[in-house]
Amino acid sequence: MTDSRDLPIKGEGVDDALHDLLGSAALPRMHVGFEQRLERAIADDAPKRRAARTARIVLWSYWVVATLVTVAIGWYVRDSFGPGPGLWISLGGAVCLIFAVLSFCLLASVPAIHRNRKRTFGR
């Protein structure tokens, strides 16, 4: 049985070709001061996670309140102007849409809070 090391690739074995390619490639090195950067990242980790959790709680509370307000408005509109379903749905829908847009805008600003990675070299 042929050893896969000897398999020819355009005149040379796979093993030699890999040694030639990867053996001469630059080796990765950790930069000086890793411990200090790690210490800072760990110190920053807890407040960031707390902020992200708070943001999530605020958002979910906002959705709950928005839904309750929408239902209340719909109910009020139905009582005041009669049970016409078209009016009820359109007014409720409009309110829902406004809340959805507001929530989306708020959500869009959250990834910055969520982002927990600490880039070390500012790239």
Next chain:
Amino acid sequence: MNPTSLADRDLIRQFVEGGDQDCFTALVERYRSRVFRLAASILGPGAGMEAEDVTQEVFVQVHRKLHTFRSESAFSTWLYRIAQRRALELKRRARYRHPHTGDAVLEAMPTAQADGLASATDRQEKLALYAAVEALSEPTRSTIFLHYWLGESVESIAELKNARPGTIKSQLHRGRQRLARLLEAQP
């Protein structure tokens, strides 16, 4: 007692129960290089900074979650699994954003010959081989990188990947066969 002389489980216990940061630092000292090499083997040449980012994220996560470690496996196994998962996530995201071989990879590959045409041919062949290595599936690709790029022995790769040496040998064998087929199929 000097934390560096303690076993992993003692360091973990003292950190979790007593909040001894020196014990955590000793764990970082002990494993950071291996975590970094494992991450680098998954991310490939030219991604040294990303491998360092992964290493940092892994230890931040370990610092946060060490109390959940239940000693059912070795600490190193648990740690390497986290590192592997993190590096693979980053690799997937990077591949989605940059589907082609990046400049950093090309710069990491030296050209052997000095003259123009031979150098260009050599570079083309190297790029073809590199692309073929990149086309390999995990865990074969990272095993190839660990062995040929980072110079790890079969035994140390087996330890990093929590596998038997025979499995690693088999991955290397299959990887070489697949590379030969991929390159022979090229014009």
